Amino acid sequence: MTDATTTAIAPAIRLSGVSKRYAASSPVVLDGIDLTVAPGEFVCLLGASGCGKSTLLGIIAGLDTASAGTVAVDGRAAVMFQEASLLPWLSARRNVELALRFGGSDLPRPDRRARALELLDLVNLADAAEKRPHELSGGMRQRVALARALAQDREVLLMDEPFAALDAITRDLLHEELERVWRETGRTIVFVTHNVREAARLGQRVLLMSSRPGRIVNEWSVADEGPRRIESPQVSALSVEITEQLRREIRRNAA
Amino acid sequence: MPHDTLVAAPAAPTDADTRADDLRTLEAGLDRLQTDVERPLPWWRRAIDGVLPPVLLVIVLLAAWQVYTIIARPRPDLAPGPFDVAAALGEAWSDGRLQLAVATSLERGILGFLIAVAVGTPLGLLLAEWAPLRRALGPLISGLQALPSVAWVPAAILWFGLSDATVYFVVLMGAIPSIVNGLVAGVAQVPPQLRRVGTVLGASRLELATSVVLPAALPGYLAGLKQGWAFSWRSLMAAEIIAFGGSIGFGLGSLLQQGRDLADLAGVLGTIVVILVVGIVIELLVFGPVERGLLRRRGLTGGTP
Numbered sequence: 001m002t003d004a005t006t007t008a009i010a011p012a013i014r015l016s017g018v019s020k021r022y023a024a025s026s027p028v029v030l031d032g033i034d035l036t037v038a039p040g041e042f043v044c045l046l047g048a049s050g051c052g053k054s055t056l057l058g059i060i061a062g063l064d065t066a067s068a069g070t071v072a073v074d075g076r077a078a079v080m081f082q083e084a085s086l087l088p089w090l091s092a093r094r095n096v097e098l099a100l101r102f103g104g105s106d107l108p109r110p111d112r113r114a115r116a117l118e119l120l121d122l123v124n125l126a127d128a129a130e131k132r133p134h135e136l137s138g139g140m141r142q143r144v145a146l147a148r149a150l151a152q153d154r155e156v157l158l159m160d161e162p163f164a165a166l167d168a169i170t171r172d173l174l175h176e177e178l179e180r181v182w183r184e185t186g187r188t189i190v191f192v193t194h195n196v197r198e199a200a201r202l203g204q205r206v207l208l209m210s211s212r213p214g215r216i217v218n219e220w221s222v223a224d225e226g227p228r229r230i231e232s233p234q235v236s237a238l239s240v241e242i243t244e245q246l247r248r249e250i251r252r253n254a255a
Numbered sequence: 256m257p258h259d260t261l262v263a264a265p266a267a268p269t270d271a272d273t274r275a276d277d278l279r280t281l282e283a284g285l286d287r288l289q290t291d292v293e294r295p296l297p298w299w300r301r302a303i304d305g306v307l308p309p310v311l312l313v314i315v316l317l318a319a320w321q322v323y324t325i326i327a328r329p330r331p332d333l334a335p336g337p338f339d340v341a342a343a344l345g346e347a348w349s350d351g352r353l354q355l356a357v358a359t360s361l362e363r364g365i366l367g368f369l370i371a372v373a374v375g376t377p378l379g380l381l382l383a384e385w386a387p388l389r390r391a392l393g394p395l396i397s398g399l400q401a402l403p404s405v406a407w408v409p410a411a412i413l414w415f416g417l418s419d420a421t422v423y424f425v426v427l428m429g430a431i432p433s434i435v436n437g438l439v440a441g442v443a444q445v446p447p448q449l450r451r452v453g454t455v456l457g458a459s460r461l462e463l464a465t466s467v468v469l470p471a472a473l474p475g476y477l478a479g480l481k482q483g484w485a486f487s488w489r490s491l492m493a494a495e496i497i498a499f500g501g502s503i504g505f506g507l508g509s510l511l512q513q514g515r516d517l518a519d520l521a522g523v524l525g526t527i528v529v530i531l532v533v534g535i536v537i538e539l540l541v542f543g544p545v546e547r548g549l550l551r552r553r554g555l556t557g558g559t560p
Contacts, residue, residue: 085452088553089470102458124282134554137289173285176278
């Protein structure tokens with residue numbers, strides 16, 4: 001984490017007028033996206049399939065480039081995908097250590113090991129440190145991926161539908177886990193999802209994107225009164241409201 | 256939408272520590288439910304499972320062969336029984352030809368294979384990482400893999416005479432294309448997502464190659480090595496049969512050729528059995544364990560014993 005006094009002023013992410021098309025003749029994927037994310041903020045990016053939310057995340061991550069507009073990110077971002085994408089021949093601990101080793105890090109080996117174990121403990125996986133990915137469940141693998149993303153020690157964490165492939169019970173627990181980790185580490189999180197409840201459950205701010213072209217059409221702020229539950233009335237009410245507009249946006253594509 | 260509550264919802268925001276503890280036990284319970292503990296079979300049980308079926312099959316085949324020779328009484332020079340073959344092998348053993356042949360062929364096979372690995376691995380890496388070269392050279396390598404390497408024997412004899420160089424040349428032409436193709440296929444099959452993750456984690460080009468791509472390509476490379484060994488061994492036998500005499504030593508192929516010249520069918524069949532057994536032993540002692548270990552570590556064992 002960086003110095004609190006400087007990050008309190010500068011935004012963690014600032015996008016202005018970001019547009020994307022893959023070729024001159026192809027349709028516009030993203031159209032004039034303006035987005036500012038404060039340090040330590042938890043933002044959910046919500047939209048139907050094909051609204052370009054993953055493309056937008058890729059642009060913020062530096063995996064893709066914008067056709068127009070400017071992108072400024074506080075340092076480089078760590079990224080988590082829908083698949084855990086762990087290296088199958090390495091144990092959970094070694095997978096986390098990889099993030100500590102890459103990019104010319106000079107952390108000595110014992111320190112890397114200790115730090116990896118610490119992070120695995122943060123996601124409640126200390127006992128599974130020496131297990132290989134195929135011995136772990138989908139939810140455990142995603143938690144290892146979370147520990148690995150945290151190991152990079154980047155201010156910004158981008159998450160591309162990280163829990164979409166998990167069952168509802170596991171997903172519910174991982175929401176709680178992620179929220180706790182977010183509160184403990186103070187990371188800035190941009191969380192992409194097509195699950196309205198998930199967005200309403202997690203985000204301090206929920207941004208709704210329209211499809212073809214991808215634009216941010218509305219945004220909701222959620223008062224942060226400590227941890228909430230996905231079945232709480234507050235989350236339900238917000239979900240209903242967001243779903244209404246999401247359906248209107250989708251219906252526009254029928255014409 | 257009804258949603259089952261997993262734990263009693265905290266009425267008032269309780270102490271953050273207890274909530275963290277709740278989550279911890281909850282997660283530990285779910286982890287336990289979602290992972291099943293594999294109980295590996297004891298080693299003797301695995302040994303029996305692995306060894307018994309093939310041994311039984313060999314015994315049955317030998318018995319059937321023996322019964323056939325007793326009942327049908329074929330001409331012993333055209334269809335020798337198992338005991339004739341064993342006797343021929345015993346004779347070759349007692350005058351030292353068998354040991355010499357096995358030692359010569361194994362030495363050539365292993366040395367040739369190692370040279371092929373040393374040449375094929377860098378070549379394969381070059382092809383895997385440099386697309387223009389792969390496009391140019393790929394079809395040729397695949398063609399060479401399909402070309403029976405025996406076809407090189409006449410040319411090799413004209414170039415190198417009846418010397419060991421001829422034998423090694425033929426072995427290398429047999430093995431190198433398989434190793435190169437195995438490595439190229441292994442690298443091509445690395446899931447793109449793994450490369451993407453490597454990039455996202457900040458790996459340099461070199462780190463990506465050594466820590467992500469190469470380990471991920473290992474199963475394909477090993478398959479190429481296995482096939483490379485098989486091709487070395489069979490090319491070697493072919494070369495030894497055809498190229499006979501001169502300064503070429505006495506290998507198993509030479510033993511076969513000698514048996515043919517003497518019309519000693521029992522000796523020829525015995526030699527074939529020895530060649531087969533060498534192949535099986537190398538697979539069981541070298542490639543089998545390496546491959547099983549590699550796949551088990553990655554959870555790719557599937558139905559293998």
